[in-house]
Amino acid sequence: MNASFSSARVPLRQVWPPALVARYRAAGHWRGETFPGFLRERAERFAGDIAVVGGDTRLTYAQLWQDAGRIGAGLLAQGLIPGDRVVVQLGNVPEFVTVVCGLFRAGLIPVYALPAHRITEVVHFARKAEANAYIAASSYEGFDYRTLARELQAQVPEVQHVIIAGDAAGFTALASLAGDLDQLPADPDPQSVAFLQISGGSTGLSKLIPRTHDDYLYSFRASNAICGITQDSVYLVALPAAHNFPMSSPGFFGTLYAGGRVVLSPGAGPETAFGLIARERVTCVGLVPPLALLWAQAAATTTHDLSSLQVVQAGGAKLVPEAARRVIAGLGCTLQQVFGMAEGLVNYTRLHDSEEIIVSTQGRPISEDDEVLVVDDHGNPVADGETGHLLTRGPYTIRSYHNDPAANARAFTEDGFYRTGDRVQRLPGGYLVVQGRATDHINRAGEKISAEEIEDHLLAHPSVFDAAVVSIPDAYLGERSCAFIIAQGEPTKAASLKAWVRGRGLAAFKVPDQIVFVDAFGTTAVGKISRRELRAQLRERFMQQTGETR
Ligand code: OOB
Numbered sequence: 001m002n003a004s005f006s007s008a009r010v011p012l013r014q015v016w017p018p019a020l021v022a023r024y025r026a027a028g029h030w031r032g033e034t035f036p037g038f039l040r041e042r043a044e045r046f047a048g049d050i051a052v053v054g055g056d057t058r059l060t061y062a063q064l065w066q067d068a069g070r071i072g073a074g075l076l077a078q079g080l081i082p083g084d085r086v087v088v089q090l091g092n093v094p095e096f097v098t099v100v101c102g103l104f105r106a107g108l109i110p111v112y113a114l115p116a117h118r119i120t121e122v123v124h125f126a127r128k129a130e131a132n133a134y135i136a137a138s139s140y141e142g143f144d145y146r147t148l149a150r151e152l153q154a155q156v157p158e159v160q161h162v163i164i165a166g167d168a169a170g171f172t173a174l175a176s177l178a179g180d181l182d183q184l185p186a187d188p189d190p191q192s193v194a195f196l197q198i199s200g201g202s203t204g205l206s207k208l209i210p211r212t213h214d215d216y217l218y219s220f221r222a223s224n225a226i227c228g229i230t231q232d233s234v235y236l237v238a239l240p241a242a243h244n245f246p247m248s249s250p251g252f253f254g255t256l257y258a259g260g261r262v263v264l265s266p267g268a269g270p271e272t273a274f275g276l277i278a279r280e281r282v283t284c285v286g287l288v289p290p291l292a293l294l295w296a297q298a299a300a301t302t303t304h305d306l307s308s309l310q311v312v313q314a315g316g317a318k319l320v321p322e323a324a325r326r327v328i329a330g331l332g333c334t335l336q337q338v339f340g341m342a343e344g345l346v347n348y349t350r351l352h353d354s355e356e357i358i359v360s361t362q363g364r365p366i367s368e369d370d371e372v373l374v375v376d377d378h379g380n381p382v383a384d385g386e387t388g389h390l391l392t393r394g395p396y397t398i399r400s401y402h403n404d405p406a407a408n409a410r411a412f413t414e415d416g417f418y419r420t421g422d423r424v425q426r427l428p429g430g431y432l433v434v435q436g437r438a439t440d441h442i443n444r445a446g447e448k449i450s451a452e453e454i455e456d457h458l459l460a461h462p463s464v465f466d467a468a469v470v471s472i473p474d475a476y477l478g479e480r481s482c483a484f485i486i487a488q489g490e491p492t493k494a495a496s497l498k499a500w501v502r503g504r505g506l507a508a509f510k511v512p513d514q515i516v517f518v519d520a521f522g523t524t525a526v527g528k529i530s531r532r533e534l535r536a537q538l539r540e541r542f543m544q545q546t547g548e549t550r
Helices: 018-026 035-045 061-077 094-105 119-129 145-155 213-227 244-248 251-258 270-280 289-299 321-331 355-360 405-411 451-459 494-503 531-546
Strands: 050-054 057-060 085-089 109-112 133-137 161-165 193-198 208-212 234-237 261-264 284-287 311-315 334-341 344-348 371-375 387-393 418-426 432-437 441-444 447-450 464-474 478-487 514-517
Touching: 035 061, 035 094, 035 213, 035 251, 050 061, 050 094, 057 061, 057 094, 061 094, 085 094, 085 119, 094 109, 094 193, 094 261, 109 119, 119 145, 119 208, 133 145, 145 161, 193 213, 208 213, 213 244, 213 251, 213 344, 234 251, 234 270, 244 251, 244 334, 251 261, 261 270, 270 289, 284 289, 289 311, 289 321, 311 321, 321 334, 321 355, 334 355, 344 418, 371 418, 405 418, 441 464, 441 478, 447 451, 451 464, 451 478, 451 494, 451 531, 464 531, 478 531, 494 514
Parallel strands: 050 261, 085 109, 085 133, 109 193, 133 161, 234 261, 234 284, 284 311, 311 334, 478 514
Antiparallel strands: 050 057, 193 208, 334 344, 371 387, 387 418, 418 432, 441 447, 464 478
16 A cells, blocks of 8 residues: 555646647647557567667667566556656666656656665755655765665655565565556556656755656657657667656667667766767767767777767757867767756757858757747847847646645746746847856756755755855866855854765765855845845855956
8 A cells, every 4th residue: 555645646637728739739749659569569660679778788679669568567566556656766777767768658647756866865865856766876986875765765755665676685686677568557647747857956855757658759859850769779878867868869768769779878078988989880869968978089089980970069058169069079069069958849950951050059949849939037028139038838847746836836927938948039030149047056967956956955054054056167067066165153164064965975976065154244234135146246256366257
């Protein structure tokens, strides 16, 4: 019997107005396809072709479908029921794909945690999603997820089921799951929610993003056409598989949709990825800008044959023109800029765009039905070429977060536009140039950190009177995080404050890169000005004092 998170759960829904539903269907964007539906069809059509490669495992399309069935039926046999939410925290291993496809087959809802997330974040996801199961690998990158699982169950007893890939140490082993395939439900309603993705968390804690079968399948089917993904493509998952970029832009789902081959790289650095590219003849990969630069540099001296690479995508954070040119020169293949968000809208430079467009813009939207508004602080449209706030709605952009009325009130306009928090310029042809952000998060090499979330953790330290976390431009990371601290009581050191943040059970990328102690925030109006304004002032002053440039 499931404990408290069952019938009284917040329902999963994502609803577009009927007129738009009709339009997206008539345009052929929404075709009534579902995850289990397309996976079944591909398992028949490409049965003997390799679908997924990871470690020593090579799975054909038929094996992927079969293993997904075993996992899905096994989870139902454990007592899970369709509609239950399951936090999945797996790295770039074949089990990531088999588990997620298994959940789809069983009508269970994956909630994607990144391997970097720690107990505080995983507890938040489990509570917000009202999850009753957690699936992880025994260990990944030196971290033991069974310890996290025990703590999770202690803090969220509703998480009754823990499934572990590898040595399960008393939990249920993924490999042991088995059940009756006849118990698997019929394919879901294409407009129902397929999974919950995690937001970058611009204000406070991460929000949960409900994506439907119809909308998500459209996003990667259309991405395939733009990115040239076909049955012959070999896509390398170098970034964490749980992130929306390698998942769907066009990512591993796009590749599986096309009947291509997905190769999972356990690391994103050239030392791991280059060998895989050569061995598997990889054709496409998605990278964040610092990695793209690192790859471009390493390509000059590598002994590995990278000649199969056709398209290298860079996204998740801004790639400046000079860096873009270096990536093109270093890797000698087509560069594609990708500006997307887990909430929906994805922009791509097109493969045959001029080099000028490719290096100097972040692309244009996937769909002719992506509505893009660029507005001033009062919500009035600005002229093309002027910088403004980016608002969007369309056939694969959400209308609301899950279980978060306050965030919804902030993040969506009355007529359903999502406020991206990005500041952009729109050029003729609809190309966007990202100029920065209106909201206070730090984009650390594509990983998003909410200033507010980290300030809260710092303020919990007895020696911290006040804290302001800001982004500082960084030559390698794009941005790094810097915490300005006004201390009180017992003196403390930067290292111990960093250890404190780590000890709060957070992903390592959220630990401030730098800590600066100050006597005061240096403005007579503290308390009267907004935190945003304060953070901006601190950043400016710091940059002037240190002589750092943007
Ligand atoms: C991707 O998704 P998220 O949800 O981790 O982060 C979205 C935010 C955007 O709002 C923007 O602030 C930033 O990341 N961003 C970029 C960018 N791509 C994303 N900023 C500047 N230039 C770019 N090319 O990061 C994501 C999702 C799907 C595909 C690609 C990236």
